Amino acid sequence: MDKRVLFLSLPFLTFLILHVTCSSIHDIPIPSTARFEQNLSDYAIYQGEMKDLVPTAEYTLLELNSPLFSNYSKKQRLVRLPTGTQMEQNGSGLPTFPDGTVLVKTFFYDIDQRDELLGKQVIETRLEIKSQGVWNVGTYIWNDSLTEATLALDGFDKQVRWTDASGEPQVINYHFPDQRECVSCHQQHAQVQPIGPTLRNLNIDVVRDHTTINQLAYLQSHGLIHSFSIDQTARLPDYRSPDESL
Numbered sequence: 001m002d003k004r005v006l007f008l009s010l011p012f013l014t015f016l017i018l019h020v021t022c023s024s025i026h027d028i029p030i031p032s033t034a035r036f037e038q039n040l041s042d043y044a045i046y047q048g049e050m051k052d053l054v055p056t057a058e059y060t061l062l063e064l065n066s067p068l069f070s071n072y073s074k075k076q077r078l079v080r081l082p083t084g085t086q087m088e089q090n091g092s093g094l095p096t097f098p099d100g101t102v103l104v105k106t107f108f109y110d111i112d113q114r115d116e117l118l119g120k121q122v123i124e125t126r127l128e129i130k131s132q133g134v135w136n137v138g139t140y141i142w143n144d145s146l147t148e149a150t151l152a153l154d155g156f157d158k159q160v161r162w163t164d165a166s167g168e169p170q171v172i173n174y175h176f177p178d179q180r181e182c183v184s185c186h187q188q189h190a191q192v193q194p195i196g197p198t199l200r201n202l203n204i205d206v207v208r209d210h211t212t213i214n215q216l217a218y219l220q221s222h223g224l225i226h227s228f229s230i231d232q233t234a235r236l237p238d239y240r241s242p243d244e245s246l
Helices: 003-022 179-185 215-221
Strands: 060-062 074-080 102-110 120-131 134-142 149-152 156-163 169-176 205-208 211-214
Touching (some): 102 156, 120 149, 120 156, 134 179
Antiparallel strands (some): 102 120, 120 134, 156 169, 205 211
8 A cells, every 4th residue: 555545544543443443432431530620720730821731740641653643633642640659661562551540632733734823713622630540531612712621521512623734724623522432432351441651652862851752761760650671662753754664
């Protein structure tokens, strides 16, 4: 198969697989071992104006080699671990997160992809909180002024507009999932689990403090994950790059 065709089809195939899977699994209860605050600001995730998405020192940026396609949106991922705790390696798969971990995923669109300085449309933030060994999921919807996001348990659709990199106006019906949809998509082995932050997906070079560094090495150096041989850790390819070996 032409690599360009495969490159273009992977996001669609990912969406199709997730859509079929998420719409057909409804057999575990919604976890309720953590209490979600009504307002996102109660978690002190961002410093300064929330809309700028600048995390506080307690939250660490995570980047993935192969992020899932999500309605053409961009995503910011953060993690907060309880003080004095670490993630534990589990092969190249999902690390073992300590109780009290908060995973944050915020979805946004550049108002105009030709100029990021024109600002963002921040749409939603999803939290995964591990409490009593169980992952709990909650979705927060941002207001139009981007000053706050509030907890929403019911799903709905909203029209979102932006200008793409070629200057063409775009519009989609963005779907906000309800809590049941979140649980269904994150169900693995009859329990809720994070999907993206496996070690093979975190094994990527990133820029931190103006320096390029392997992300796993960065997490180790900051005491967020215990030491192990990064050279022995598998790495997912970046499906967005036509030059990547697939």
